[in-house]
Amino acid sequence: MLEDDLTVTTRDQDGVAIIDLVGDVTTFAEDKINNAYREVTNTGARFVLLNFRQNDYINSAGIAILIGIVTEVNRNNQKLAVSGLSQHFQKIFRMVGLAQYADIYQTEEEALSGFDRFRG
Amino acid sequence: MSMELTLPNQLGYELIARDTIAAFARRLGMPMDRIDDMKTALCEACINAMEHGNLLNPNLRVQILCHVDDDRFVIEVYDQGLRPFVPPPTPLSIVDKLTGMGSLRGMGLLLISQLSDESGFVPRDEAGNCFRFTFQRSGAAHVCR
């Protein structure tokens, strides 16, 4: 019971595929996150935003899932950004090196305008 | 599913236990209002164990056991029983207490009995008191308590 502490939904905003992650990102998140990524990729998304909310628990298993997404994003020539992380998890993402592969923004709005420099 | 927590016999540590039990109950999908009941009841039970069972001796311990099955969430609080619990000949109601009969101590037990579905001391062979209180896991039937 309650292994399901994460809600994942997808939406499109100005040509950016936003994957909203509300809740915990741990080993139980794997299928949900991978399915959401596959779904937006199958519809041709070039820009992908992982938008975190109320994520007071992300662990190393969750980080491994996100690194898996980075691998796919690189393979599919997409651009990846991350928003909504708490200060603590922004720090963890930088420590791990995820910031080299995904721009980290405070808010969704900042992330959306951040993608503009890739449009041409 | 079970969990065990042992605390120093010092007032204040019951607040840590309260957060432990709440996290455990959330994992098990207990409704929020029942978790609030559980937190208050646990604090009262710990304070009783520290003050009355262990007589505030800082070298003693308070142990909390939680067993959970499909139907019930059971919490047991053990002290090392410097003083065994002696039940009053007739339990006093809140009205009795407010009119000055008996001491206001023991309010904790009254509160726990109101908040939980079942509560009481469990007879033991060894020294020390065991106070057990339980919550049904089908929370819907108890929302009006």
Next chain:
Amino acid sequence: MAISDDPAQEPLDKVIELRLPSKLGYERVAMDTASSLARRMGFHPDRIESLKTALSEAVTNAIEHGNQHDEAMKVVVLLTARDDGLVISVADQGQKILPQEHTTPSPQIADVLERSDKGGWGIWLIRELMDEVEFTTAPSGGNQVRMVIHLEP
């Protein structure tokens, strides 16, 4: 400052002992307990977040590796509030012993991206986030990690 190797030698009157089922998700109980204690000890919220992350990694390691997801096996977490910090030890029942060479990993994301297994960050994170970290064998024979987070004056 002399620090004992054995957390059991911490003065008992200050130790909180938590025994959890070996089921993923229940590390949250340890995290909330430690966070509650650390908050009352006066740790800064950032440090409490670091502590929660490190502890979650230690407990999930114990559940997944040391106790092989056997729910009946317990993960034992000892928390000791000291004047100068919080000492936490996490022990499992040692169904699988952690080799010493696995206790000092230094994963690089560029390498990890090339591997099929993207994991291996847990112990590295613990070492990055805590002030003192030591891997030993528990009195029960299982794996034990002892972590200290200092309380800055």
